[in-house]
Amino acid sequence: MDFQSDYSRFSNLLEINKTWRLLRADSAPMILAFLKNLFANAREVDYDQARACLKEFLSSLKAKDESLQLQSAKDYLNDWMNPTKGWIKELNNKIYLTDAAQKAIEFADKLDAKIVSTSATHLQILQDQVHELFVQLTTDKRLRLQEVDRQIKELEKERAAISKGDLAKLSTTRQKEKIRTIYDLANRIPNDFRRLEEETFEIAQNIRVKMINDEASKGKLIKDVLKEEAIQRKTDYGAAYEDFFKLLCQAKLRDEFNSQIDFILDKPIAKHLDKKQQKFLHSFIDILVNECDRVRKVRAQIDANLRAYLESSEFKENRLLTKTISKLEKEAVKLKDTGLNLYTKLLETTLEKGNVKVFSVEALKNAIKVAPKEAKLGEFVEHENSKVIRSEILKQIDTVKLSDVKNTIKKILGNASSLSVGSIIERTQLKYGLDEVVAFVRVARELNKDPILEQEEIIVKNISQHKGSLKIRLPKIILSSQMLRDSEDK
DSSP states (O other): OOHHHHHHHHHHHHHHOHHHHHHTSTTHHHHHHHHHHHTSSOSEEEHHHHHHHHHHHHHHHHHHOTTOOOOOHHHHHHHHHSTTTOSEEEETTEEEEOHHHHHHHHHHHHTTOOOOSOSHHHHHHHHHHHHHHHHHHOOOHHHHHHHHHHHHHHHHHHHHHHHTTOOOOOOHHHHHHHHHHHHHHHHHHHHHHHHHHHHHHHHHHHHHHHHHHOOOOHHHHHHHHHHHHHHHTTSHHHHHHHHHHHHHHOHHHHHHHHHHHHHHHTSGGGGGSOHHHHHHHHTHHHHHHHHHHHHHHHHHHHHHHHHHHHHSHHHHHHHHHHHHHHHHHHHHHHHHHTTOOTTTSOEEEEETTEEEEESSHHHHHHHTOOOOOOOOOOOOOOOOOOSSOOHHHHHHSOOOOHHHHHHHHHHHHTTOSOEEHHHHHHTSOOSSTHHHHHHHHHHHHHHOOSOOOOEEEEEEEOOTTSSSEEEEEEEOOEEOHHHHHHHHHO
């Protein structure tokens, strides 16, 4: 018995496992209840919708128990998206459930579940799979031929019975076990896609770190990105996705499988599943198609983000910073290897101002300080204060008020789902020319701080400083009425 080893492993899991961290959280009932219902019928939910639902849920909890100390819906969502917790993730203003949170919900649901049938069907499936694998792995030709002959005899026997009209029927217990086994197997498959998405994000993060630390050219880095993508497709979850995708692309097999599920659910055997489970099996193929399409979109978005990051100034700055830190670390190691103690050894340092001897880093800092020069003041001319603002001063005052720009954006957006800043400017009668355009972009950037990957061109008319029309290229910043409400809440 290895008690100590298991104790250490479980102690480590208690600290790092996200599922365990969620289950032991003080607010676990509230989190599990909200996430379970929010993602009951959808794999992804708009951030604004999730925030509104959570706000309503928190209000109902507060009305029932005023002693509860609750945060805002926005704070809760940001906290759950924190990488250290990782119970939900956000991509393109949509959030989705992580594998860790899904496991926690399933675990909590099974705590009070009652066993209503035996596991005979599971044992039979296990026996069949073990026997099949045993035959496929053996190199004994005689054993393989015996297995083939046995299957042929069973098929011939079954064919003769069917010809006589003797159709064997499953007992009620076996029907219940088999259809619930089918549901259990089907219900696990979407979780594989969820784990695949998280694996994709993890690999993308590793690629970014590799980009920063690698000194290769951009072409070599892009090649490495493609190589990492190919490796990811060969992992367990990646291979499962590829197999599903190939299967779903075969229309004949897909339609046949779907029709067989519908046939089973139209029979009395379907009564052993509740309405939610039946609905899930009815739409199982559609769910798989949507999951495959979602994974494809996530991969495409991550690839685009990696390429955009490779071309961005952030990548160049991170690489430069990493190189600088690496040089400093090497110099620090060299200094340590010399055995030099900066706090006790006399350092002779040559500066432009002369030779200075110091005994510590603090002394060096004080030694290189330059005394301020004595200020020389000339003659003063006294002027009488004016009570009237000169016209030259008035011309220098900014004529564009950001508050007016924000009100204009709010008025044009109205209840629209979203508009780009260029579309808003085109709907505005400008008075101050390019200064006003810049003001719109400044306000838009304050409302939406997400990375900008696209640009847009607009044509502005009736600008006082320009005759006719003017074509302007702007960063494509998407604004929504929800963003305005969020900024007003702060």
